[in-house]
Amino acid sequence: MAGTVVFDLDGTLADTSGDLVAAANACFRARGLGDLLDPVADALTAFHGGRAMLRAGYGRMGPDHLLPPGAEDEDFDRLLGHYGAAIAVHTRLYPGVLEALDQLAADGHVLSICTNKPEALAHQLLGELGIADRFASMIGADTLPVKKPDPRHYRAAVDGAGGDVARSFLVGDTETDRKTAAAAGVRVALVAFGPEGEGLSRLAPEAMLGHFDELPELARSWLG
Template identity: 75%
Template structure:
């Protein structure tokens, strides 16, 4: 059976921070809140999700400004709506992604995505970036009742693609991905070009990837 390479999406396959931040800033502007997150400085916050961005912005409000009760619950669906309509304005695949995916396919590997992005948004984004057809399956935040770092989404991503968990590994960019791999009992390669940069080495992944050119050789080593 072919080996399976499982990919996280945001911060791993694509830099989505600018479009995520823009969606949060649109929510602040709609409320007349004079704060704005920065797509570079706040990139790591963006990759922790919509609610994390909203809370970060609220936390920068002046002391004399008050939010109505339930503001976060009101703004979160608005953020998702704005983001869904502007999902690939600034988002780009990281350098070397498409070549690496093609080489993995040529080597006979199965590829699949396991992300904590909502399913509809993940499908839309991968399609807009022109790579959805490279992946045999996609398991997202709302595909199952649980999400990463619970190992069940990872296992489902492999199995729905026709792979074997024992012959798979995860490519990601965050502590969540590190914990997911540990829970699933598989190896993890973390990218050093994501939001944390080289600092991600603090998590002691099984491998650190500085460019996608390195991935096909790593897959040959780990999966045969």
């Protein structure tokens, strides 16, 4: 049976931080707060999701600003709308992604996505990046009643690709991915080229990837 390589999306396959921060800032501007987040300095916050960005921005409001009840939920819905309308303006695949995906497929591995991005937005982004057809399955944040780090989320990504969890591993960029792999009983490779860089080694993943050209050989080692 072919091995299955499961990928996180944001911060792993593509740097989506610029478009995520732009969507959050659009919400802040609508409240007269200006651009509260910086696309470079707050890139790591962006990869922790929409609500994390909103809360980071709210924490920088001046003392004269008070949010009405329900503001976060309202802004989160607006953020998703802004993001969907401009999902791939600044977003770029990380160097070597396409070549790595091609080589993994040539080596007989099946590829899947396991992301905490809403399913519709994940499908939209994969399409706009031109890589949707590379993956046999895609599980988003709202595909199931659970999401990462719940192992059922990961297992569904493998099962949907026709794979075997025992012959799979995860490629990710956050502590959530590390916890997901541990819960599912699989190995994880964390990328060292995102905002946190080599700092992710503190999570003791089974491997750190400095560049995507290292991934095919890692897959041969782990999956045969």
